[in-house]
Amino acid sequence: xxxxxxAVVDSLVTDSTFKLRYSQFYWKESGETGYAGSARDEWxxxxxxxxxxxxxxxxxxxxxxxGMADDLYIGDNISNTSxxxxxxxxxxNPDSFAGTTQAFLKAKLGDEKVGLNMSLGQKQRYRMLLQxxxxxxxxxxxLGYDLDAxxxxxxxxxxxxxxxxxxxxxxxxxDLTNFYGQKIDSVRTYGASxxxxxxxxxxxxxxxxxxxxKRQAVKAEYKMPVAEGSLKFEVVxxxxxxxxxxxxxxxINGFLPxxxxxxxxxxxxxxxxxxxxxxxxxQHSKTTGADFTRPLFSRDYGxxxxxxxxxxxxxxxxEAMWKLKAGTNFARWGLPxxxxxxxxxxxxGAAGFxxxxxxxxxxxxQYRFSGKLDGxxxxxxxVTHDTEGTPDGVNRTFSGYNITKHDAxxxxxxxxxxx
Numbered sequence: 426x427x428x429x430x431x432a433v434v435d436s437l438v439t440d441s442t443f444k445l446r447y448s449q450f451y452w453k454e455s456g457e458t459g460y461a462g463s464a465r466d467e468w469x470x471x472x473x474x475x476x477x478x479x480x481x482x483x484x485x486x487x488x489x490x491x492g493m494a495d496d497l498y499i500g501d502n503i504s505n506t507s508x509x510x511x512x513x514x515x516x517x518n519p520d521s522f523a524g525t526t527q528a529f530l531k532a533k534l535g536d537e538k539v540g541l542n543m544s545l546g547q548k549q550r551y552r553m554l555l556q557x558x559x560x561x562x563x564x565x566x567x568l569g570y571d572l573d574a575x576x577x578x579x580x581x582x583x584x585x586x587x588x589x590x591x592x593x594x595x596x597x598x599x600d601l602t603n604f605y606g607q608k609i610d611s612v613r614t615y616g617a618s619x620x621x622x623x624x625x626x627x628x629x630x631x632x633x634x635x636x637x638x639k640r641q642a643v644k645a646e647y648k649m650p651v652a653e654g655s656l657k658f659e660v661v662x663x664x665x666x667x668x669x670x671x672x673x674x675x676x677i678n679g680f681l682p683x684x685x686x687x688x689x690x691x692x693x694x695x696x697x698x699x700x701x702x703x704x705x706x707x708q709h710s711k712t713t714g715a716d717f718t719r720p721l722f723s724r725d726y727g728x729x730x731x732x733x734x735x736x737x738x739x740x741x742x743x744e745a746m747w748k749l750k751a752g753t754n755f756a757r758w759g760l761p762x763x764x765x766x767x768x769x770x771x772x773x774g775a776a777g778f779x780x781x782x783x784x785x786x787x788x789x790x791q792y793r794f795s796g797k798l799d800g801x802x803x804x805x806x807x808v809t810h811d812t813e814g815t816p817d818g819v820n821r822t823f824s825g826y827n828i829t830k831h832d833a834x835x836x837x838x839x840x841x842x843x844x
C-alpha cells in the first residue's frame with residue numbers, strides 16, 4: 426500500500442517542472458505630435474515563477490504562476506507606460522504590482538491516438554481567435570475552461586471565458602465589457618484542425634462574444650520540398666459581424682465609427698521559402714466591408730486575433746497590404762544562438778481617407794546564450810511606422826488611432842532558470 430501511494434505521489438512530483446524568469450525591458454519610443462502613437466521611456470524589471478505539476482493517477486494536475494513587476498527608470502515627457510499601469514496624474518511613478526498570473530486545474534484522458542485534455546481556471550490562452558497578450562513583461566490571462574480532443578491528426582477544441590486579468594496590473598478577473606461599460610457575459614471560441622500526410626493542414630474557428638460580436642476564420646497551409654529547401658503556402662480568410670444589442674452602433678468618437686451593420690471581411694495569401702536556417706516570404710492582404718479593428722471585448726490587452734496585425738494593424742476598410750519578410754540564424758557564421766528577423770510592409774486604399782498610405786519596417790535581432798549563461802536571452806526590436814492621410818469628411822469624419830507616426834526601440838532581457 427505504501428509503495429502504491431508513493432508511486433502516485435511520485436507521478437505528481439517527478440513529472441513536475443519549475444521555472445524562474447527574471448526580466449528587464451527598456452523601451453524608448455516616440456510618437457509625433459498630432460498623431461496617434463505613444464511616447465515611452467521606461468525601464469522595468471519583473472520576476473515570474475511558473476510551476477507545472479505532473480498528473481495524479483495519470484489524470485489530474487495543476488499549474489500555478491506568480492509574477493511581480495517594478496520600474497527601474499521612467500523618463501520625462503512620456504504619454505504612456507505599457508509594462509506598468511499608467512497613471513496620468515503621476516506619469517513618472519507607475520504602480521508596482523504582484524499577483525497570480527496563472528492558476529488552473531488540468532486533466533487528461535486517453536493517449537496520443539485518441540484523447541481529451543481539460544483545464545479550468547486562470548491561464549494564458551492561445552487559440553486561433555482568442556490570444557492572451559504575451560507582449561509585456563508580464564502576460565495577461567483569462568478565466569474560464571478549455572476542452573481539447575484529438576483523434577489522430579484531427580483536433581477539436583472549445584474555450585469559454587467570462588473574466589480577464591490585465592497584463593499591467595494584479596487585478597484578478599475583470600468583467601468582460603463593451604466600450605460603454607456594459608457587461609458581456611462570456612466569450613466562446615471553438616474550432617478544429619486536420620493535418621494530412623502530404624504537408625497540407627486545414628483549420629477553422631469561430632468566436633462569439635455574447636450579444637455583441639461574432640467572428641469566423643479559416644486557414645489552409647501547404648508545405649512542400651523544393652530546391653534543397655521548402656515552400657510554404659498560406660491562405661487565411663476571416664469575417665467579423667455585429668451580433669446583438671451590446672454592439673456600439675453609435676460608435677466611439679476617436680476610435681470606432683458609427684455603423685448600422687458591421688460586416689468586415691479579411692483575406693490573406695502568402696508564400697515562404699526556407700533553407701538552411703534562413704527564410705524569405707511575401708504576403709498580401711485585403712480588408713473589405715468595414716474596418717477589421719474591433720476586439721471581442723474592451724480592454725482586451727491583445728486577447729483577440731487580427732491576422733493583419735504587425736506592430737500596428739493593417740486592417741481598415743478597403744486597405745490592401747503587401748509584406749516582405751525575411752530572417753536567418755547565424756549558425757553558418759559560428760553564432761548558433763543569434764538570429765535576425767525583419768519585415769517591410771506597405772498599404773494603401775483605405776476607405777474614407779484622402780491620400781492614405783502607410784508603411785512599417787521592423788527588425789528583431791536576438792541572441793540566446795549557451796554554456797554557463799544558458800537561459801539568458803537578449804533581443805532588440807526596432808520599428809518605424811508611418812501613416813499618411815486625412816479623413817474625407819463624408820465616409821470618415823475622424824482619424825482616431827488610424828493615422829500613426831511612431832518610432833520604437835525595445836530591449837528585452839530574459840533569464841530563465843529551470844529546476
